[in-house]
Amino acid sequence: MTQESAQLLGQRNVADEALVEEMGEPEATSAEGEEFFIASQWQLMWWRFRRHKLALISMIVTIAIYVVAIFAGFFAPFDPRAYSAKYAYAPPQPIRFYDRTADGGIKLGLYIYDYKVEQDPETYKRTFVYDTDRKIPVRFFAEGTPYTILGLIPARVRLLAPVEENAPMFLLGADRLGRDMLSRIIFGAQISLSIGLVGVFLSFFLGIIIGGFAGYLGGLLDEVVQRLTEFLRSIPSIPLWLGLSAAVPPGWDPLMVYFAITVILSLRGWTGMARVVRGRFLSLREEDFILAAQLDGASNWRIVVRYMVPSFLSYIIARITMAVPGMILGETSLSFLGLGLRPPLISWGVLLKEAQLVRVLVSSPWLLYPGLAVVLTVLAMNFMGDGLRDAADPYA
Secondary structure (H helix, E strand, O other): OOHHHHHHHHHHHHHHHHEEEOOOOOOOOOHHHHHHHOHHHHHHHHHHOOHHHHHHHHHHHHHHHHHHOOOOOHHOOOOOOOHHHOOOOOOOOOOOEEEEEOOOOOEEEEEEEEEEEEEEOOOEEEEEEEEEEEEEEEEEEEEEEEEEHHHHHHEEHHHEEOOOOOOOOOOOOOOOOOOHHHHHHHHHHHHHHHHHHHHHHHHHHHHHHHHHHHHHHHHHHHHHHHHHHHEEEEEEEHHHHHHHOOOOOOOHHHHHHEEEEEEEHHOHHHHHHHHHHHHHHHHOOHHHHHHHHHHHHOOHHHHHHHHHHHHHHHHHHHHHHHHHHHHHHHHHHOOOOOOOOOOOOOOHHHHHHHOOHHHHHHHOOHHHHHHHHHHHHHHHHHHHHHHHHHHHHOOO
């Protein structure tokens, strides 16, 4: 063994010992210890990620949010477009889990109090108060209004619904038309979260392809891509989004508006990824395995997609989880300003638009609950992204 080989072997042993010290000694048998040292990058990434407790909890929360959005019909108590004008701006009805019997005992059971409407004789202002004499029983897995699962399977069972089909149940209050806020927040997650995913994947696809070929081929293509990214990044985000959103014709179908907003949010997002990928590919193209692929006759497309991109795929996944919240906030901001999605589409930004008036917000603060959904989702995704970023390179 040469002196250089012995030195490299010693450095590897020191790195392995440091990794063992950080992640803990492998327990039990020597077979498990061997499995630890021959583990793939994905296994090492998972072992390190699950040590990040906050990131692990955030991943569970994020998965739960997407499950609720996918099966919104089951989790939402009512149709999000069903309305009742007499319950406009009705306050939230808290669920009660037990009741007092006449003899002073406790009777278990889910129920809510009905409303009574009182009106000020001078200002004619309506005020909702709870009618403690009328209890509305609710139960899990109750039959409600019909809906379809994933737009294909008809169903009626909902996670939580009143036993009486037409009884009022506004767990998070009602909006100006008497529509259930909880149902609208759950259905709004479908569009807000899907715009985040679709927009991020579109921008990352453009960034990886454009930046990858610019870094791998270099020359004139690299110069053009670099000048283009610098130009797009020099434009302030908010004015760019406002200008492009204002260009969307108001008579477009809501589905077309949805597609246009997704493209708008992706137009600038690819530039950051393109710069990162270009810098990475500038160093990767000098590696021996790239030269071997070239000598083997592999095409440029195959070299970039098959050999170079997978070499830092874990980093790309970490960046995706941290970019989705930005897309969600972008859609929410545009819709809140009235330049993004518009009714009858339901998104968190569209719901927050109703909370613009301070006078309405003072009397109906529950209209801000969609904002809490945005904050919870963004925080969960950011914490999960931090954990994935730290775990992307277990030898760091």
